[in-house]
Amino acid sequence: MIDNQPKKTKAFIAGVNLNDPNFEYYMTELANLTEANNMEVVGQARQNAENIVAGTYFGLGKINEIKAMAHGLKAKVLVLNDELTPVQIRNLEKLTKLRVVDRTELILEIFSNRARTKQAKLQVQLARLQYELPRLHPSENNLDQQRGGGFANRGAGESKLEMNRRTIGQQISAIKKELKAVASQEEIKASRRNQSCIPKVALVGYTNAGKSTTMNGLLKAFSDEGANKQVFVKNMLFATLDTSVRRIDMKDNFSFILSDTVGFISKLPHNLVESFKATLQEAKDADLLVNVVDASDPNMIQMVRTTQQVLGEIGVKDIPTITAYNKADKTDRNYPQIEGDDILYSAIDERSIKLLANLIVKRVFSNYDKFNLKLPLADGKLLAYLHEHAQVQDEDYRDDGVYVTANIAPADQNRFKEFLV
Numbered sequence: 001m002i003d004n005q006p007k008k009t010k011a012f013i014a015g016v017n018l019n020d021p022n023f024e025y026y027m028t029e030l031a032n033l034t035e036a037n038n039m040e041v042v043g044q045a046r047q048n049a050e051n052i053v054a055g056t057y058f059g060l061g062k063i064n065e066i067k068a069m070a071h072g073l074k075a076k077v078l079v080l081n082d083e084l085t086p087v088q089i090r091n092l093e094k095l096t097k098l099r100v101v102d103r104t105e106l107i108l109e110i111f112s113n114r115a116r117t118k119q120a121k122l123q124v125q126l127a128r129l130q131y132e133l134p135r136l137h138p139s140e141n142n143l144d145q146q147r148g149g150g151f152a153n154r155g156a157g158e159s160k161l162e163m164n165r166r167t168i169g170q171q172i173s174a175i176k177k178e179l180k181a182v183a184s185q186e187e188i189k190a191s192r193r194n195q196s197c198i199p200k201v202a203l204v205g206y207t208n209a210g211k212s213t214t215m216n217g218l219l220k221a222f223s224d225e226g227a228n229k230q231v232f233v234k235n236m237l238f239a240t241l242d243t244s245v246r247r248i249d250m251k252d253n254f255s256f257i258l259s260d261t262v263g264f265i266s267k268l269p270h271n272l273v274e275s276f277k278a279t280l281q282e283a284k285d286a287d288l289l290v291n292v293v294d295a296s297d298p299n300m301i302q303m304v305r306t307t308q309q310v311l312g313e314i315g316v317k318d319i320p321t322i323t324a325y326n327k328a329d330k331t332d333r334n335y336p337q338i339e340g341d342d343i344l345y346s347a348i349d350e351r352s353i354k355l356l357a358n359l360i361v362k363r364v365f366s367n368y369d370k371f372n373l374k375l376p377l378a379d380g381k382l383l384a385y386l387h388e389h390a391q392v393q394d395e396d397y398r399d400d401g402v403y404v405t406a407n408i409a410p411a412d413q414n415r416f417k418e419f420l421v
């Protein structure tokens, strides 16, 4: 077979384990992140320790061991499992003669390669500049030359050498301003959605769990324009960086707004989470969260926990949640099936999608009550309102009024109490 793929940079991954039970899981993620950034993981090392060595991250013996192994495997880059200080990076580069990339920079790099829309690009740029800012020291400048320019787009387009604190500071405030302008347009759209009274459902979860595939399945099944409103799906980490919002219309006026957004991973850089807050607003405003989980992944439990952690960080709490265990077709379990508040399903299976949709509707409209009403014939507005904001199941025009059976939201119930029959 002829291999036409361009040669990938060989990377060696390593980390210090401070007796963390999740350490191996973080290393697995680190390997996936490295590969997502177009590098090939050729070897790994870990050190069990009580503390991180302040100046060099690893102890000296371990550094020599890593250097020998990595050079033996022809690695060019050393990827580390934590966010390091500039001094640690500089010392490790000197000692190992490898380019050193920490976990934060790796994630920022992936986001920056994936960003497509203006908002996503600005958000990533902001996070990168904030990462760079405290790392700017006169001595650092030599380092960059030594590193041969480092990663592509390092410093969001310019090398550290060309930038001083002030220009970075100016860039940060310019980007913040631009982001505000973009965000306020988004807010206008969102506030329209909030006023519309239709319940809002947000797909959240670990990256690559199948959120976008689930959205596409629901669109295909329940939206007239499903085919041309599909969102981007790909087997890669962080395929989605932007929020997509669509309306799903089921029968009997059971409609809801569905949003799909950026996926999560452990130890997401704080700046990144901060700058993506606007994008994640849909999750904060939701009436129901669907936490999509890859049930075929051996690290499923940690992935659920990771999602809960990130949601906590962005201030999403007390929102009713369905845990949706996806990719059941890759397990040997029977699907689709409801398990309490949760569901085991496959986003590429139509029956699964219908069951999930029913579960969403059941949850989202659970606090609606069925009302039998008699509305005055003369007042067409009331009936029109019900058609817009409730599920009208039956209506009968008689001489003394319109008899209506409808499911009504708690907020609207008072208004209709006087018409109860």
Ligand SMILES: Nc1nc2c(ncn2[C@@H]2O[C@H](COP(=O)(O)OP(=O)(O)OP(=O)(O)O)[C@@H](O)[C@H]2O)c(=O)[nH]1
Pocket: 206, 207, 208, 209, 210, 211, 212, 213, 214, 232, 233, 234, 235, 236, 237, 238, 239, 240, 241, 261, 262, 263, 264, 292, 326, 327, 328, 329, 330, 345, 346, 347, 348, 349
């Ligand atoms: N076999 C199988 N594959 C699935 C299923 N759902 C999604 N996939 C695949 O999983 C990969 C990721 O799916 P996406 O829908 O892009 O995942 P996501 O959660 O939106 O990922 P990010 O946007 O990266 O956070 C794609 O290759 C999908 O085709 C499923 O039920 N079964």
Ligand SMILES: [Mg+2]
Pocket: 211, 212, 213, 232, 233, 239, 240, 261
């Ligand atoms: Mg996606």
